[in-house]
Amino acid sequence: MTRVVSLYFPTWPTDRLRRSMGQSALSAEIPMVMLGRQGNRRLVLAADAAAAGLGVRIGMPAAKAQALVARLEIRDADPAGDAEALERLALWILQRVAPIVAADHPDGIVIDTTGADHLHRGEAAMLDGLVGRLAMSGVAARAAVADTWGAAHALARFSPDGARIAAPGHGSSVIAALPIEALRLPSGMPAALRVLGFERINDLIARPRAPLALRFGPALGRRLDQAHGRAAEPIEPIRPAELTEVRRAFAEPISAAETIARYIGKLVHTLCMNLEQKGQGARRLDLICQRVDSRAQAIRVGMAKPVRDVKRLTRLLCDKIETIDPGFGIETMTLSAIIAEPLEARQMATSLIEDTEPDISDLIDTLANRVGERSIYRAAPVASDVPERSVNRVAALAPDTGASWPDAWPRPARLLLTPEPVETIALLPDHPPVSFTWRGVRRRVRRADGPERVFGEWWKRDAELVAIRDYFRVEDEAGERYWLYRAGDGEDEATGSQRWFIHGVFG
Known part of the structure; x- marks a missing residue:
């Protein structure tokens, strides 16, 4: 079943302007509006959260907004710049x-x-990650996921929740109570519908289509059908200018898995030749049918390092053929190297010259594409005496920095996520x-052995200025060994x- 995410940026023009200003950006507490002209009138075309909280509304005359809010920051609207920045953000998400x-x-x-x-640990985690990353970048966002573009668009903009996940196969119930403006109707149509007494989408669903089409044209019925999944609304994916991409159109639609696999192999072969001409290897491939x-x-398949091996890439893509629903047939297949990096040719070593390390990147790619890239990682040491801060997750094939954990005191094989x-x-105090x-x-x-005293990192938090932990290695009567600590020195509160607390278990 198709699932679509809609991201909505309610204050995109002002957020983009603040990001472009860098360190000289105005505080978010200072109300800001973007003005533009409609005929001879100068109107508010965008307002940030601070200005909206003070009563400024889109479409308000500039003079009224200035009279309403003292010390209002006014800037000229730049729709072309906003659109260009939105395209760049879409490429980043792609x-x-x-x-x-x-x-x-x-x-x-x-x-889509x-x-x-x-691959992102579920829809809830995916939405939280997207909204969180955007918020850290200074962009306010609302997100929703539904079965159709129209439903997701409506929920993201008009649902009272900041993030909304509609259950698969939701039908029309999730948007029935939303206002008619949620249907993305042409300008002026919602006002005309309200004159006739239509307030909610549910009011339109129960009405016969013919009189509405005669009065308002086909757009109203089309938007209703798209939101409910009765009419297709294809998403034309954005593509960067330098993208390496190959395409195959079929005179007769194909649907058999064997046929799809055969043409995947042909597309991969052509793509690898194009990448070879550029001296690149693929890090991420997208196949769109x-x-x-x-x-x-x-x-989508990802690789831990640049790859230009036809057999390997073909196998990774063919492993996911079962996820493709050909429907009544596929008429076009497009293969793109969404992320490509330089790949230098290397001389193959022989046993007479040197011993080579085994290449496990193929295994890592296979596992990562099955269970998710974030699930395949290795632990790397971090310079910190606090145990939970002394380890970090890095990519499975990330270069070795040469750092290592101190071996003065042994550490448990299993460190609990949080001390229990x-x-x-x-x-007391030190037994x-x-x-x-x-x-x-x-x-x-x-x-038992210990204590090993660990001091707080005062340069990170003031609360750790005098914080102390005393760690002990203990063994019980069954021979099991544990890592316990006391929060404090046993005397001074x-x-x-x-x-x-218990913080780890030795193997």
Whole structure:
């Protein structure tokens, strides 16, 4: 089933302007508006959250806005610059989220995420990640996902929730209560419908189509059908100018998996030849299959390092053929190297010259494309005495920096995601526990070693200026070994709560 994400940027013009100003940008607390001309009138075309909170509205005369808000920051609107920046943002999302992305002018982006959400740990995590990354960049965003572009567009802009996930196969119920402006109708039509008593989309659903079409033309019925999934609304994906791409159109639509696999191999061969001419290898490939019903099916594969091996790329793509629904047939297939990087030819080593390390990138690519790129990683050391800060996740094939963990004190094979509290019997201030209770099981300590004192990192947080942890390695009567610590030095409450926690388990 098709799933579409709609991103809505309610204050895009002002957010873009602040981002372009860099360090000299005005504070978000200063109200700002963008003005433009409509005929001889100078009107507010965009307003940030601060200005909107003070009563400024889109379409308000500039003089009224200035009289309403003192010290209002006024700038000239730049619709062309806004549109260009929106296209650049769409390209950024294209490389990171899904193969089919397009700008939804003037203030949004639409993404076909069918089959791609599992690579981002589900739809909820995907939306949270997108909105969060944009917020960190200074762009306010609302997001929604639904079965159709029209439904997702309506939810993102008119749903009371900041982010909305409509259940697959939702039908018309999710948008029935929304105002008629959510249907993306031509300018002036919503006002004319309101004169006739139509307020909500549900009011239009129950009405006969013929009188409405006679009065308002075919646009109203088309928008209703698109929002409810009865009419196709293809998304024309954005493509960068320097993109390496090959395309194959078929005189007769194809649908058999074997036929699709055969043409995938031909497209990969042609694409690799084009990449070879540029001295590049593919890091991410998108295959878009355009069906005869104007719907698109897309698959994406990623590589840990640049690759130009025809057999390897063909296998990675063919592993995902089962996710393609050909419908009544595929009439066009397009293969794109969304991310391509320089790939230098290297001389193959022989055993007489040197020993070569085994290349595991093929295995990493296979696993990453099955379970998600974020699920394949390795742990790298970080210069920090605080255990949970001393490790970081990096890409599986990230270069080795040469850093290592200190070996003065042993560390557990399994470090808990967050320390868990335990009940202990211990003699203060510096004795290990005699016994401890963890997850409802009481364990008597037979041997112990410590304490290892870890001080807080005062340069990160003021609260850690005097913070102390005392770590102990303990072994219970069953021979199991654990890593416990006491928060504090056992005497001064300012150094910690003096409570005990378990932080890891030794193998």
